[in-house]
Amino acid sequence: MARFTVILGFGGKTYLRQVKATSAHAALKSIAAGKHGKAALFRALAKDRPVAIDGIENCWCCSAEYRGDLALVNIVKTAE
Numbered sequence: 001m002a003r004f005t006v007i008l009g010f011g012g013k014t015y016l017r018q019v020k021a022t023s024a025h026a027a028l029k030s031i032a033a034g035k036h037g038k039a040a041l042f043r044a045l046a047k048d049r050p051v052a053i054d055g056i057e058n059c060w061c062c063s064a065e066y067r068g069d070l071a072l073v074n075i076v077k078t079a080e
Contacts, residue, residue, distance in 0.1 A: 003079040006031060010041065010071040024050040024060040024075040041066050045073050 001020045004027035008015040015038060021027040028050065032042035041064075050060035050073075058077035063070060 002077050005076045005078045007074045007076070008038070008041075008045075008071065009073070010038075010066070011069055018078070024077070027075055028062075028073070041071055045071060050075055 028046040044064040050062040053059040
């Protein structure tokens with residue numbers, strides 16, 4: 001499993017998490033399965049698969065509308 005750093009921009013704030021997972025999508029799903037204040041937001045983000053950022057290795061992004069606001073997440077594979 002690899003380590004992924006997940007950077008969430010939502011509501012004018014930035015949130016960071018690190019998780020071990022097999023893929024960027026699995027990292028989102030792992031965070032979504034947790035019991036914390038942003039779990040529902042991560043469940044909304046995990047409905048779609050993250051898209052690789054063109055020209056950048058080991059980086060993905062995805063977004064979702066949540067409670068009328070845009071949530072943008074960047075996922076970086078930071079270690080094997």
